[in-house]
Amino acid sequence: MNIGYSSQDNEDIVMMLQQPHVRPTGEQVAHTHRPWGQQTRPLQCKLPEGGVASDRIYTTDQQPDQQPPEHPEGFIELRLGDVNQCLTELRGIWEHQTIEAEGHLQVMTWYADTERWPRCPEARAVQLPSDLSQWMTRLIEAWDDRADPDEVFHLHMIQPQPQTTFWEDHPAPHVLVIQQPMPDRRSLHFTASNTERSTSQPLQFVDTLAHPATQSSVLQAAGWDDQLGLLHHIQYEIWWGNDIIMQEGFAHLRNGNALTVIARHLDDNSPHSSIASADATENHVSLLQIQAVRQPVQLTLENLLPIEEEEIDYQTAETATVAIRLIKGAEIAKVMTEVDLMSFLYDCGYWRAPIQSVESLAPGLFRVQFLNVQVQQVQHTICSRAKPAWPVCTHLIGARGPYFTPTTDVAGDDCVIGLGIALYDFMKLFTSADDILCRDPAGHDFPEVTKAALKMSASTCLDDYDRIIVYTDGSSKAKDRHGPPIWNDEQGHGDSWAFVVVGETLTDEEHKVEVLGWTTQPVIYDHQSDHFIGADGIGSYLAEREALAWAAMWRLAQNSRVADGLPPLCANGLHAPTPQLPPLSKPKRCTVQANSSHRAGNFHLSAGTANVTSLYNGPWGHAGKTDYLRQQFISHNLNFLGLQETPAPETFGQVDGVLRLGSGSAKGHYGTELWANLKIPYVWIGRQAHYLKPKDFQVLHRDPRMLAVQIETPYMKLKILVGHAPHCGHSLQEREQWWHTFSNHARLRHGYERLLVLMDANADPGPRDDYVVFKDGFLSNENTPLLQDFLTEHDLCLPDIESHVDEFNHHLLHGVANHCPQPQRAPKKPIFTAELWQLRETKLATKKALKDISKRQKQEMLLFCFSALRSRTAISVDGGFFWQYDTWLLCSRVRAYCKFHCSANQLRGRLQHAKYGQLKDILSGMTATTPAANILHEVKNLIGPTNLKKVKATTLPYVRNHQGQVCQSPTEALDTWISFFQTMEGVHQARAYLRSRKQQGLNVGMVFLDLCEAFYRIVREMAMGGITSDETIARMRQRLKLGQDTMRELYQHLDKASAIERDCWADFIFSFLWARLLHELADELKPLDILDSIPQHGGLRCEGIAADPEDTEMTGRDDYLGPTWMDDSCFCFAATDPLTLERKAANLCGLLIQRSQSYAMTPNLQPGKTAALLVFQGHGAAAARKRFFGPQTDSSLPVLLEGGVQRVQVVASYVHLGSLLHHRGDMRQEARRRFSIAQGAFQHHRKVLYQNKQLPLQRRAELFRTLILSKFVYGCDSWTLMEKHTRHYVHTSLMKLYRRLLPQAYIKLYSDEEVLQLTGLSDPSDLFRQQRLRHLGALYSCSDSVPWGLLNADTEWTQLVRSDLEWMWYQLRSSSKLPDPHHHFGAWVSLMKDHRRYWKKLVRRAGDHAAAQRDNLFSVTQFHRAILQQLHQAQCLVQGPPSEVRTLAGPAYGCMQCQRKFASRGGCGAHMFRAHGHIHPVRRLFDTTQCGCCLREFHSYGRLKAHLIRADYCRHSLQRRNHYVVPAAGIGSSENDHQERILDGLLPPLPGHGPHLPQGRHGVALDYNLIIFEEIYMRMLEVTSVAEGEAVLRAVASEIPTTWEDFRQTLQALVREATPEDTAVLGISAEDFFGILRRFSLEAQWSFLCEETEIVTEHWHRELHVLEDFCTTEAQTTHSRQGHAGVPRGFGAVRYVLHAFSGRRAIHARWVVAIIGGPPCETWSQARERSIADHAFAPRVLRVPETPWGHPSLRLKELRQIRVGNDLMGFILEAVVMLYCVGGVAALEHPAAPTSEESVSIWRTPILALLLSLPGIELVSLAQGLWGANPPSSTSFLLVNAPDMRQALRKWQITRELPKGISIGRDQAGGWSTSVLKEYPPSLNGGLAEGILAAIGQCASDPSVTVPISFADRCASMMCAEYGEHIGPDYAG
Secondary structure (H helix, E strand, O other): OOEEOOOOOOOOEEEEEOOOOOOOOOOOOOOOOOOHHHOOOOOOOOOOOOOOOOOOOOOOOOOOOOOOOOOOOOOOOOEEOOOHHHHHHHHHHHHHHOOOOOOOEEEEEEEEEOOOEOEEOOOEEEEEOOOHHHHHHHHHHOOOOOOOOOOEEEEEEOEOOOOOOOOOOOOOOEEEEEEOOOOOEEEEEEEEEEOOOOOOOOEEEEEEEEOOEEHHHHHHHOOOHHHHHHOOOEEEEEEEOOEEOOOOEEOOOOOOEEEEEEEEEOOOOOOOOOOOOOOOOOOOOOOOOOOOOOOOOEEOHHHOOOOOHHHOOOOOOOOOOEEEEEEOOOOOOOOOOHHHHHHHHHHOOOOOOOEEEEEEEEOOEEEEEEOOOOOOEOOOOOOOOOOOOOOOOOOOOOOOOOOOOOOOOOOOOOOEEOOOOOHHHHHHHOOOOOOOOEOOOOOOOOOHHHHHHOOEOOOOOHHHOOEEEEEEEEEOOOOOOOOOHHHHHHOOOOOEEEEEEEEEEEOOOOEEEEEEEEEEEEOOOOOOOOOOOOOOOOOHHHHHHHHHHHHHHHHHHOOOOOEOOOOOEEOOEEEOOOOOOOOOOOOOOOEEOOOOOOOOEEEOOOEEEEEOOOOOOOOOOOOOHHHHHHHHHHHOOOOEEEEEOOOOOOEEEEEOOEEEEEOOOEOOEOOEEEEEEOOOOOEEEOOEEEOOOHHHEEEEEEEOOEEEEEEEOOOOEEEEEEEEOOOOOOOHHHHHHHHHHHHHHHHOOOOOOEEEEEEEOOOOOOOOOOOOOOOOOOOOOOOHHHHHHHHHHOOOOOOOOOOOHHHHHHHHHHHHHHHOOOOOOOOOOOOOOHHHHHHHHHHHHHHHHHHHHHHHHHHHHHHHHHHHHHOOOOOOOOOHHHHHHHHHHHHHHHHHHHHHHHHHHHHHHHHHHHHHHHHHHHHHOOOOOOOHHHHHHHHHHHHOOOOOOOOOOOOOOOOEOOOOOEOOOHHHHHHHHHHHHOOOOHHHHHHHHHHHHHHOOOEEEEEEEOEOOHHHOOOHHHHHOOOOOHHHHHHHHHHHOOOHHHHHHHHHHHHHHHHOOOOOOHHHHHHHHHHHHHHHHHHHHOOOOOOEEEEOOOOOOOOOOOOOOOOOOOOOEEEEOOOEEOOEEEEEEEEOOHHHHHHHHHHHHHHHHHHHHHOOOOEOOOOOOOEEEEEOOOOOHHHHHHHHHOOOOOOEEEEEEOOEEEEEEEEOEEEEOOEEEEOOOOOHHHHHHHHHHHHHHHHHOHHHHHOOOOOOHHHHHHHHHHHHHHHHOOOHHHOOOOOHHHHHHHHHHHHHHHHOOOOOOOOOOOOHHHHHHHHOOOOHHHHHHHHHHHHHHHHHHOHHHOOHHHHHHOHHHHHHHHHHHHHHHHHHOOOOOOOOOOOOHHHHHHHHHHOHHHHHHHHHHHHHHHHHHHHHHHHHHHHHHHHHHHHHHOOOOOOOOOOOEEEOOOOOEEEOOOOEEEOOHHHHHHHHHHHHOOOOHHHHHOOOOEOOOOOOEOOOHHHHHHHHHHOHHHHHHHHHOOOOOOOOOOOOOHHHHHHHHHHOOOOOOEOOOOOOOOOOOOOOOOOOOHHHHHHHHHHHOOOOOHHHHHHHHHHHHHHOOOEHHHHHHHHHHHHHHOOHHHHHOOOOOHHHHHHHHHHHOOHHHOHHHHOOEEEOOOOOOOOHHHHHHHHHHHHOOHHHOOOOOOOOOOEOOOOEEEEOOOOOHHHHOOOEEEEEEOOOOOOOOHHHHOOOOOOOOOOOOOOEOOEOOOOOOOOHHHHHHHHHHHHHHHHHHHHHHHHHHHOOEEEEEEEOOOOOOOOOOHHHOHHHHHHHOOOOEEEEEEEHHHHOOOOOOEEEEEEEOOOOHHHHHHHOOOOOOOOOOOOOOEOOOOOEHHHHHHOOOHHHHHHHHHHHHHHHHOOOEOOOOOOOHHHHHHHHHHOOOOOOOOEOOOOOO
C-alpha cells in the first residue's frame, strides 16, 4: 500500500485506499463558550458519600466505605445517572494524552435536554485538571445556564469521535451532557457539509430525533428538508464512522452517536478536484472532500509520480488500478509516525499490519510497505474414502428361469455338496422371501444424494435382469459397546443390518441399473428366537455378518438362474464337478504389487534338504558334523534346510544366527529338523531388507518322521513341512497311511499361505512329465506313485536337481574326512575384534603358562623330596641347583602373573567398552516405542552366555489350546499360555482360607503334598504311547486296584487323547488319576468331619458394593478340600481347638499317604517337601506351639500307617506355587523374599541394562517394569498388608529398587515423589491396586471354577477390592461410561466376564491416570517450592518457611537438659541415646535372652528388656545382686532382628528349670537416678531461701542428662526417703524443702512440658495446600514488605531478551536481562465453559476454582495437556522470579481474569497473588482490540521492573473503539476460533518492545559479566525475524 502527502499549501492530499467507502472528515471549527463571568451562581458537583479525589471515579452505585466530606455553604447536591462509562473512557484518554498537555485535557462538551433543550448548536470547551474529583464539576458548570440541578445528569462519549483535522494525533474528545432522556428519543451529534458551498465550514450540532431515526428526519435536522424534492440533482450521504448508511431506518443508534451528512451536487463532474474559492481563508484547513465526483477517478501510480519508470519497484508497490480521492487544500501538521500509519491502516481494514519500510519517492511523497498479517492455522487434511469400483460387468451365459425344479436325477460322481434338508422343505424355502423388500421411498428421510440415485425398478422378477447385485452393511450405535448385547437391545441401542438388491441390465447400447428393494432389520441376540444365528456381541462387523447371512438366504429363496456363480442342483445336492483348470505355466517370482496400502517387495527364498543319518558323536556319528553342516548351510546362503534322521531330542535353539527346530526321535531313531538362517533376508522392500525372527515360527505338528512349522511375518505366511517317508521295506498300508497323514497336514492351510516341502521321500522321481518332473533320467520304484500323487494334489513340483544323492553323500563324506580339519576357534559374540581376540589368546596363553609353572614347581619339589629319601647313603643331594631353579621358576611365575594381570585388565576394559558400543549401536536403531521384550531379545547376544552347555534349553513352540488343537499361530499360542496361567489362583485360595478361618477364631491347618516324580510314576506304556494290548490294561488295573467304572472312564479319556493325536500321555493320565484320588479322598474325609465347606456364591460380595444381578442368592454349601494346580495340592481344614486340629491333621495325612500309594504315587516326606502348616489360637494354643516348635521337639507330626509310623514336618511357613504362606498371615516375610528375588535379578544385568547410561531412563524403566517389577509383584494380588510396618517395608523396598535406576542414587537424595516422576513407574499402592484388579478380572473370566464363597469370607481382601474399585472409578469417571460400582456393579462384572482385554486396558488406564495426576501435583508443588525458596533467599518475604505443628497429647515425655518434649516414651529414649549416649538401665542387667531371676526364656533381647521394665520383682532382684554387665544389642539391631525372625512369633516365653538364685544383698534396687538424688541434696545444703532452692533444681536438671520420668521419680524418692535428721541440717525449713520437691515434680513447673504442640523444622518441602495458604497469608502483608535486597551489581554489555522459555542458568549468571512469555491459556480459557452447538466433543472444563491445577478425573490426553500447561507456567514464573531477584525485567502475559467468580484464572491463584504484592511488580490489564486484535481479547500483563510500560503501550494504541465480536467455537476451516488469539497484534508487540527496551536501559551494567560463546550461538539459532506460514494448534500432544 502507498500513502503520499505534501506539505505545500493549496496542494491536494492524495490517499490511495483499497476500500470502496471512506468516511470524509472535515476541519473542526474552533469554538469558544460563554465567559465564566456571566455565571449567576456557583455550581458544584457532589461526589458520592465518602468520595475523595482518587484515581477511581465513583458513581451513586459505587460507594466506598469512607466518611462523607463536609460540604461548603451553598452546595447543591447533584443526581448522577449513567456517567461511569464516560468518565472511565475520559480517564483513559487523559492518561494517554496529558503528558504533552502539561497535565490538562481539553474536552468539547454538548448539552441536550429532551424537553427543554433538544438542540445544541455549538460546543463548549472544558479543561479537565489532574484532580479527577473536579471533572464532574467542570463538565456540568460549563452548562450551568441550561442545566437543571434537580434532574439527573447523564454523560455520553460521542462516538465516533469528531475530528478537528485528519492528521491530528490527539483530537479533543466530545462529551454529551443529557438530562431527561426518553426511550423513544435519541440525542445525536451531526456534522453537515454541502459541496455547493465549499467555502463554508461544516456545520456541527446536537439534535434530538425520534427513534428510530430516518433519512428524512436527519436531513430535516440538517436544514435540508426544503431540498428533498431535488433528489435527481443532489446526492445525500449519511456516514456513521467509516460506514455509509444505505437503509432508511437507523434502529441501532444510541445517545451520543455521531453522524456525518454530505450533500453532493450531481452537476459537478470534474475529474479533478476544484480549486478553493478565493474567499477561502488560509487559516482554515478542510480535509473533508467537499467537491468531488460521484464515482472516484481511477488513477495509477504513474499518473502521480514524476519519476522514471525503471525506478519503481513494481513487485513492492501494487500496480493494479486503485480508487483514490483527491482532497483539496489539505495542510499537513507533521510527518506520520509508524503508529500513525498503523492506525490509518487499521481504519482501512488492515488490523494487523506492521510497517516494513518507508521510502521517500519524491518531495512530500512516500512509499510505505506493510505486511498484511493474516493469522493462519494449520490445515488438517481430511482423508476421504476412495469410491469403490463397480463390479466387472459380464453377460449372462446360459438360460434363465428357475434355478431349482423338482428332479429325480442323481449325480454320477461324488462331487456333490449335500443340502442337509428334505426337498419339501427346500421348496417351501422358495416362498418364504416374498414381499420382504421395501420398495416405496416415501416416508423415509433419505439424503438427497440417495434420493437422486434411488431409481426403483418396475419389475421385481430376477429373470428380467442380466445380473443381481446385493450390497450388505451393518451398523452399530450401542449405548455401551462393552455391555451385554441384550441389555443394549432392551435400551434401544442394538445393532442393525441392511441389504439392498440392485438389478443390472447389460446391452450394447446401455448399462442400466435399478433398485429392486431393500430391507433393514435388527440383530437378534435372544438364543431362544427362531431367527437367532449366533450374534453374541456388539459391533458393526457382527451386524454385517448377519446381513451377509440373511442376504444369502434371500438370494437362495429366489430360485432364479440369474448370474451368481452357484453350481447346478441335482436330487442329492449341488453338483460341483472338477473344474477345467487353465494351462500350466511356470511360477513367477512373487512380488508384492504396490497400491494405496502396499509396497512393492522382492522375495528371495532358497531351501535344501538332506538325510544326515546322525548328528551326534556316537558309535556311528562323526565329530563336528553339526558344525560342518551349519557352516555349509551358511556358506550356501540358504534360507531353510530340512534334515532327516537326526536322532536328537526336541530342539529349539539358535547358534550363529541359525535357528534349529527339532521334532525329536523315537528311541534314538528317525528325527526331523528344520534350520532357518536368520541372517539372510527373505524379502527386500525398496532398499530395506527384512529378516526372519524366532518369534515368527510356530510348530503345528511334530513326530519322529514329520515336522510342520508355520511362519508368519508382516509380509509373508509360509508353511514348511519336513518329512521322512517310509522306505519300500514297510508295508503298503503303512506307507499309504503315512502319505495320507502327510498330505492332510499339507492341506491344512489357508489359500493365501505358501507351502514348502522338504523331505526324504525314499522314492525315485519317475519319468519326466513337465508337470511334476522337469528332467529326464530318473527311475521309478514302489513309492514313486505316492510321491507323484502328493505333488499333483498340492500343485507342487520337484526342483531341477543338479546331482544325485549318492554324489552328495560322497562329497559330504570326502569333505568331512579330508577338507574340514578342526576349525580354528573364533569369537561367538560380535563385539570381539581381531585385536580383542588376540588379547584374549594372550591372556589364555599366559594363564596356561602360570599353570605349567605351578605344575613344574610341584614336580621339582616332589623330585627333590624323593631324591632326598633315596639318598640314605652317605651320598648327599646337592640342593643348591634345586633352589636356584626354584627361584628362577618363582621369578618366571611372577613375570607371567604380571603379564596375565595386565592382559586381563586390558581385556576387561576393552570388552566393556566394546560391549557398550555395540549396545549403543543396537539401541540407536530402535524407536522410542520399541517394546522392552524386543530390546531384551536384541541384547541377549551381549548379556547371555556363549557356552552351549550353559545356555538354557528352549522348549519347542508347540502348544495346544483348550480344545486340544495345536495352535496355528504365535499369537494364538501366546493367548493360550496366558489363559492357562491366569487360572492359577491356588495361593489366593490358601491365603483366603487362612485369613477367613482365623477371623472366625478357628484353628487352621494346611497340608501341602509333594509327590516323587509325579509324571513319571505312570505305567510306561501310557507315558510313551502305544497301549495296544489288553494285558497292559489288565496289569495297570490290577496294580492300581481300579474298578470297572474307573476303567471305562479311562478308556474314554484314552480315546479322546488319541483323537487329539497326543504324543505323550503322562500329564493326561496323571490328571485323570489325581482327580479320582481327590474325589475318593473327599468321600473319606467327610464322615470324619475333616472336610470343610464354603457357601455357594456366584461372584464378589462385599459391604458397600451392590451385588451382581446375575449372582442369585444361594443357600447351599459346597465341600472344599483345598486348591490343586497340576501336581501341587494344598488340603485345608479347621477346628475349634488345637487338639482337634492335631487329630484332623494326622488323619488327613494318613489317608492322603495311603491313597497316594494305592495309585502308585509316593509322597516326598523329606524336609521342605510334604509338610503341614498348623495355626493355633485360643485356649491351649500355647501348649500346642510348645509341643511342635519347642526346643526339645523335632517339629513333626506322627502319622500311623499300616507299614509303621511316618512323620510329616510341621512348619511355620511354606512356599506353595512360588509364594510363601505364613502361619500368622503376615506378608512381611513374603515381601522380603520377593524383594530379594527382584534385587538378584536387578544385579544380574545392572551394568548392561538398568544402569547403562547409553539407554534412556524411560527405556530402562520399561525394562525394569517387565523384568524386575514382575518378579516383585508375583502373587501380590492376594496380599492384604494390614500392618503398618509391613506396608512401610513394602513401600520402602520398592522405592529402593526404583532409585537404583537413577544416576548417582547413593549420592543424591531423591524424594519418593522425584523418583516416581523421573522413572514414570507406578506408586506402590497404585501398583498393588492394579494387580488386584487384574486378578479380579481373571477370577471372573473363569468364574465357574472360582470358590467365591471362600474369597468373600476373606473380608480383609474384599474390603481392599472395594477400595480398589472405588479408586478405579474415581480415576475413570470422567473418561469412561462405567457407572458407580456402589450401585451398578453388574456393569463391571459384564466387562470382566465378556471383555477381558478391555478390562485390562481400563485398569492400565486408571493406573496411568493416577500416575499422571501424581506427577502433575508434584510438578506444581515443585515450582511453588522453588519460587518461595528463591524469594526467601532474596529476603523478599515477610514470613519464614511454613512450619509443621505436631500435637503432643497424653503423658509428658521429655529431655530435661535439652528442654524438649516428645510424643512417646520411645521417641524420648531414642533422643537420649542419640544425643546423650544414655541407655535404659535395665540393659545392664542381662547379656542373654534368659531372665536371670525367673529363668524364663524370652528368645530375644528386646522381649527380655520389655519384661524387666514391667516386672518389678525381677528387676529389683537383679539390681540387688549388684552385678552389671555390658549391655547387649538393643531393639532395632541386626542381632535382635535375627532372633525375632527365628522366633517368628511361634513360642511364648518358656519357663526354665533349675534352682532360683536368692535376691541380692549387696546392691540396692533403685528406680530413680542416684546421681541426681545425691546432687540435689548436696546442693540443697547450701541453700538459704526457697528461690535458691528452685534455682538449684533447675540447674541440676539442665546439667545432668535425664528424662522427665527419671527426674520426677528422683524427686519423689527424695521426698519419700528424706528423714528429719536430713532436713534439719538444711538452710531452709523441711516444709519449704518438701514443698519445692513436690511442686517441681509437677509438669506445670516446666513450661516445655506444658506445650501441647511441637514445631517441626521449618522448610519449603511442604504439601501444595500448605504452600498456597502461605502465599495467601503472605500476599496480605503488603504493608510491611520491603524491596528485595542484595541485588547483584548489574548485567553485561551484551544482554539477551528471551521470549517464552529458555534456561534458568543463564538468568542466574545475568546473561539474560529480560524475558517475555506466558503460560498456555487453552486449559484456562473461558471458552471451555460455553457449549458449542452441533459439536458433541467440544473441549471440557479442565480447571475449577476448587482444583485450579487440574480436575481430579480427566482423560489422559486432557491430563497431559494440563501437565504441559502447568509445567510451562511454573517455568515462566520461576524465570520471572529469578529476574526479579537479580534486578532484571520480565513481562508475563495471560488472558485477564473473568468477571465470574466461578471461573478459574491464573491471576486468582495464590502464587500470583503473592507475586503481585511484591514491590516492583504490577499488573496491567488491557483490551488487545485497541491495538488491532479482533475480538477485543482482554489481557493482563505481569510486569517486573518496567515502570514505563503503560506509557509505551498507550503510545502504540492504534484505535479507540473496541471491535465487536467473540471467538468461540469452530471457524470455517474447522479449527478452533480461539487459536488465533495466541498471536499478539503488531502494535502491541511494538509497545511491549519499547517498554522492555526502556526498562532494560535503566538496568545497571557490570563489565565483569561476559556471555559465553556457546550460549550466544544457541541464542543465535533461536532468533527469528520472519513471520511463519501458520500458527500451531493450541495443544499438539
